[in-house]
Amino acid sequence: MAGEVNVLIPSLLRPLVGGREELALEVDEQGATVAELLDAIGAAHPVFNRRVRDETGALRRFVNIYLDGDDVRRKDGLKTRVAAGQEVLVIQSVAGG
Template sequence: MTPIIITLPAALQSLADDQAQLRLNAQTVNEAFVQIAQEHDLLAKRILTRGGQLRPFVNVFLDEQDIRHLNGLETPLDGYQEMTIVASVAGG
């Protein structure tokens, strides 16, 4: 298991007990989201679809690399220190 710090945008912090960062141990990005869902179900629902895929308006970076350019949710966390979740904001 790899320790990882997950940084949340202000718009999602209220779904994680007002925490700006979560710390956990996981082997892959998907495992990290499974753990998040166990403690913060509403947060996980804003990040992942019912089918367990990353929502189109949510970007996830490992140290500054977009997981969509790596192995997506199956990207191993080994070698990374921080996972940053960025939710797009739309409005008109």
């Protein structure tokens, strides 16, 4: 059954997605990978994509992505499958001094 995945955007990245806190992305009954969700966001908001992933497509060191509270790096990374109804949280670390 197709549905939506909610992607929560941190305040530092919101200006890159039109100020939105949350993006609802349609997925089919197979779901989507984290990479596919980021591709969909990046297609509409290319600067967001460059802030989250490096030139090779890997997550940047200072960006963490959680699927229902679990760090995707401890799962299958960007290949982690996301089903409709699940929540993805993007966190961008802020360096301080």
